[in-house]
Amino acid sequence: MARLLVLAAAAVLLRPCWSFTAPPLTRRAPYAGAVAAPSPPLYVATPDAKPISADAHQVDAVQQSIDQFVATLQSSLDDGSFESFTLKGPAAPRKRRKKGGSDADADAALERQKERLRGKFKTISGRLVLLQEKKKRGRGNKKNARKAENAGGTLYLQVTIKFHLATDVAKNMKVGRSSNSERTEVGEGLRQLFSTAMGCNTAELDNGAPLSEWGAKNINGELGILAGELETSSAIYKLQLQPRHNACFKIAKRKAVPTDTQQTNDLSHLSHDRSKNHFLSPSAAFLQKLGVSNADGKPVNGMASKLRQCQKFVEIVGNLVDGAGSSSPPSGIRVIDMGCGRGYLTFSLHSYLCSKFGANNAIKVETHGIDRRPKLIEEINGIASDLGGEFSTLNFVESTIGETHGFFGDDALNEKAKTDGSLDILIALHACDTATDDALWFAIGRDADVIVTAPCCQHELRPQIDRCAADNPDHPLSEVLRHAIYRERSTEIVTDAMRAILLEIAGYSTQVFEFIGGEHTAKNVMLAATKVKTQRSGKEQKEWLEERSGKLRKLAQLYGIKRQRLAMLMGESIAPEDEDGSGNRKVQRNRSGMAPL
Numbered sequence: 001m002a003r004l005l006v007l008a009a010a011a012v013l014l015r016p017c018w019s020f021t022a023p024p025l026t027r028r029a030p031y032a033g034a035v036a037a038p039s040p041p042l043y044v045a046t047p048d049a050k051p052i053s054a055d056a057h058q059v060d061a062v063q064q065s066i067d068q069f070v071a072t073l074q075s076s077l078d079d080g081s082f083e084s085f086t087l088k089g090p091a092a093p094r095k096r097r098k099k100g101g102s103d104a105d106a107d108a109a110l111e112r113q114k115e116r117l118r119g120k121f122k123t124i125s126g127r128l129v130l131l132q133e134k135k136k137r138g139r140g141n142k143k144n145a146r147k148a149e150n151a152g153g154t155l156y157l158q159v160t161i162k163f164h165l166a167t168d169v170a171k172n173m174k175v176g177r178s179s180n181s182e183r184t185e186v187g188e189g190l191r192q193l194f195s196t197a198m199g200c201n202t203a204e205l206d207n208g209a210p211l212s213e214w215g216a217k218n219i220n221g222e223l224g225i226l227a228g229e230l231e232t233s234s235a236i237y238k239l240q241l242q243p244r245h246n247a248c249f250k251i252a253k254r255k256a257v258p259t260d261t262q263q264t265n266d267l268s269h270l271s272h273d274r275s276k277n278h279f280l281s282p283s284a285a286f287l288q289k290l291g292v293s294n295a296d297g298k299p300v301n302g303m304a305s306k307l308r309q310c311q312k313f314v315e316i317v318g319n320l321v322d323g324a325g326s327s328s329p330p331s332g333i334r335v336i337d338m339g340c341g342r343g344y345l346t347f348s349l350h351s352y353l354c355s356k357f358g359a360n361n362a363i364k365v366e367t368h369g370i371d372r373r374p375k376l377i378e379e380i381n382g383i384a385s386d387l388g389g390e391f392s393t394l395n396f397v398e399s400t401i402g403e404t405h406g407f408f409g410d411d412a413l414n415e416k417a418k419t420d421g422s423l424d425i426l427i428a429l430h431a432c433d434t435a436t437d438d439a440l441w442f443a444i445g446r447d448a449d450v451i452v453t454a455p456c457c458q459h460e461l462r463p464q465i466d467r468c469a470a471d472n473p474d475h476p477l478s479e480v481l482r483h484a485i486y487r488e489r490s491t492e493i494v495t496d497a498m499r500a501i502l503l504e505i506a507g508y509s510t511q512v513f514e515f516i517g518g519e520h521t522a523k524n525v526m527l528a529a530t531k532v533k534t535q536r537s538g539k540e541q542k543e544w545l546e547e548r549s550g551k552l553r554k555l556a557q558l559y560g561i562k563r564q565r566l567a568m569l570m571g572e573s574i575a576p577e578d579e580d581g582s583g584n585r586k587v588q589r590n591r592s593g594m595a596p597l
Contacts, residue, residue, distance in 0.1 A: 061247040068249040069228060069239045070190050076232040077157070077175050077186060082128065087228040087239075089121035089197065092164065117164040121197055121224050129158045131172065157186050159193075197224030279314045279352055282307065286347045286391065289383045306344060312515070313345050314352040316526065317452055321353075321423065324449045324530040330423035333357060333365045337427040338401045338439045340369035343380045345429065347394070354390040369396040370404055401431060401438045424448040432457040437566035440499065444506045444570070451508065451529040454515055458495040461561055465491055468560025477558070494559050496527055498574075501552045502566050503529045505545060 076082035093113035097106040130153040156172040163169075173189045228239035229252075238252040280287070282297030292303045292310070299307045321333075333353055337346045350367040357363040371377055377398045384391045397404075426448040428439035436455045443451045469481035480486045500510040508529035515526035536544060549572065556564070556574040567574050 065247045065249040081232040083231045085230045087124040119166045122162045310348040331421040335367040335425045337369045367394045425450040429454040434565040441569040
């Protein structure tokens with residue numbers, strides 16, 4: 001009976017449910033008592049739908065609790081202490097199987113319960129946002145925009161309504177009171193939500209306004225909101241409307257009142273027009289020297305995509321460096337960029353690493369860029385020299401990938417070189433065809449900690465895949481490989497997939513992902529690897545290597561591939577005929593799992 005009484009109390013909420021025509025809100029302090037209006041017999045959600053009279057005390061408790069919630073929220077908006085609020089509707093049903101029942105019956109019952117909730121309130125949350133006026137085109141545009149910026153925007157309560165199995169909705173309610181009225185858009189909007197949730201049964205509203213796009217409605221007296229929470233800078237309040245509890249609105253927790261009034265009244269963090277957290281300053285001197293941006297941090301005409309590429313690149317490498325490092329900071333960082341070009345990304349990464357690790361000369365960062373064009377090398381070396389400071393340890397060398405040596409230590413001194421606690425990074429972006437394999441082998445042979453490549457022009461495997469497609473008309477992928485464009489794409493995918501497996505065999509954890517959107521560059525797949533620090537036991541390591549090698553051979557066999565440069569450099573055979581009769585691998589490995597250098 002108590003549950004029915006609480007349910008019935010919902011009908012005394014304000015009559016309007018969808019239009020902003022609610023009666024004026026009386027200005028009251030939080031927790032002021034609300035006088036309940038005379039309540040006629042109410043209809044609640046019962047099978048026989050008989051009218052049940054509600055006790056006036058219970059009716060008043062529900063109405064007073066909601067009135068207190070709205071009034072306290074409005075008061076917190078007035079004094080600037082509001083932080084957020086949340087209202088909760090019925091929870092999503094869970095699968096429950098009755099004794100002796102079947103899973104099919106339980107699933108069917110669950111689906112029926114979900115459908116009954118479709119389109120009804122799940123949660124309603126509110127937060128403050130600071131919105132700027134829309135900029136008008138035409139003359140005076142800059143002037144109007146400047147005025148709006150100086151004005152600081154308009155404060156709104158953004159209410160996000162989440163429904164069961166329906167599209168979410170967001171509404172912005174203007175904060176503040178008009179000079180000649182006690183009504184507020186926030187107060188009326190919240191009362192509208194409560195009234196709609198409770199399904200007011202009035203003739204003019206035709207048994208309640210729809211809750212969502214699905215046209216779902218609550219029956220008169222059905223509780224569409226069960227509980228809520230209001231958080232201010234001084235306290236956390238709880239609203240309780242569930243039928244099994246007495247309706248109430250009370251303080252759940254008091255908070256220490258902030259003493260810094262200036263910080264309390266600062267609304268800049270609420271603005272949607274927030275400045276982005278860049279890894280590189282857009283107005284950095286090196287970006288200006290390279291012609292990417294100007295002194296205001298705006299990209300030069302035609303260089304916006306390059307600036308985004310630089311920002312994204314240092315973000316990716318920075319995360320890889322964080323994941324590759326040990327508990328203690330490295331003693332030094334050494335970077336080599338093979339095929340650096342004009343050095344946009346080389347300068348960017350060097351600057352980022354210096355600002356993160358090299359502040360106050362804490363960790364020395366050395367970067368070497370490799371390219372075969374002498375005039376370009378002279379130009380960018382001049383830029384680094386003019387910049388000075390942190391760029392004094394950045395230099396560019398005229399060379400090729402095959403001729404590069406000595407930057408990460410001699411092959412014979414690998415173990416000794418890595419005992420100094422340094423962090424070695426190898427970059428090879430857009431190294432054509434097998435040049436990427438040479439760069440990967442260079443990094444593997446010198447035990448680099450982080451490897452970042454963006455392969456391109458994967459031509460080595462194309463003739464082998466073409467031959468496989470021509471010689472095997474009944475091949476499982478014949479309907480794919482008979483098209484030249486798909487053979488080209490298959491070549492790129494298989495080449496990089498084989499490289500990823502080979503890097504894992506060499507002791508690295510690998511990732512293959514999109515570097516930056518295809519609108520900026522067509523060669524946007526990045527292959528990244530970090531050295532695995534933990535070692536498996538001898539038996540586990542052997543079994544794991546055999547499993548990865550078997551995957552590599554199966555992939556190669558599927559596409560008719562019998563040679564691949566990185567596999568050849570590592571001594572990893574990929575053709576099935578290279579196995580002896582016992583199925584054992586012919587390649588001899590050292591204790592690290594790598595084939596001999």
